[in-house]
Amino acid sequence: MKEKLTVEKLKEMKPHTIFAFGELMSRKWVAVRGEVHDWAVYYGDIYDNPNAIALQGDKIYDRELIEFLVPADKEALLLYRN
Numbered sequence: 524m525k526e527k528l529t530v531e532k533l534k535e536m537k538p539h540t541i542f543a544f545g546e547l548m549s550r551k552w553v554a555v556r557g558e559v560h561d562w563a564v565y566y567g568d569i570y571d572n573p574n575a576i577a578l579q580g581d582k583i584y585d586r587e588l589i590e591f592l593v594p595a596d597k598e599a600l601l602l603y604r605n
Contacts, residue, residue: 528595533560533602543593544573553577554593563604564589 528542536542536556543554543564552566555577565580582604583589589603 526594528554528562528593528599530560530596530598530602533562533599539577541573541577545592547592551576552583552592553580557604561602561604562593562599564592 532542533556538556538558540556541553542556542562545552546569547566549569550566551569551571551573552564553573553576554562554564556562564583565576566583567576567580571580583592584605586600590600595603
């Protein structure tokens with residue numbers, strides 16, 4: 524089982540760090556730490572480079588999908604960048 528994302532873990536990361544990634548239904552996704560301890564999940568084409576997805580991918584807004592891809596505690600979920 525994946526370890527849950529916490530605020531403490533977000534604070535330990537440098538801004539713009541890709542801290543989780545994967546593939547789902549012929550798409551690649553990346554989870555990226557933002558500037559101020561916030562974070563977001565982006566997706567792109569299966570052939571895209573993870574860094575390109577982080578910079579130009581489409582943001583995921585579906586809360587259930589976000590929690591499925593990146594298990595997080597309640598405090599970390601509140602920091603998801605909408």
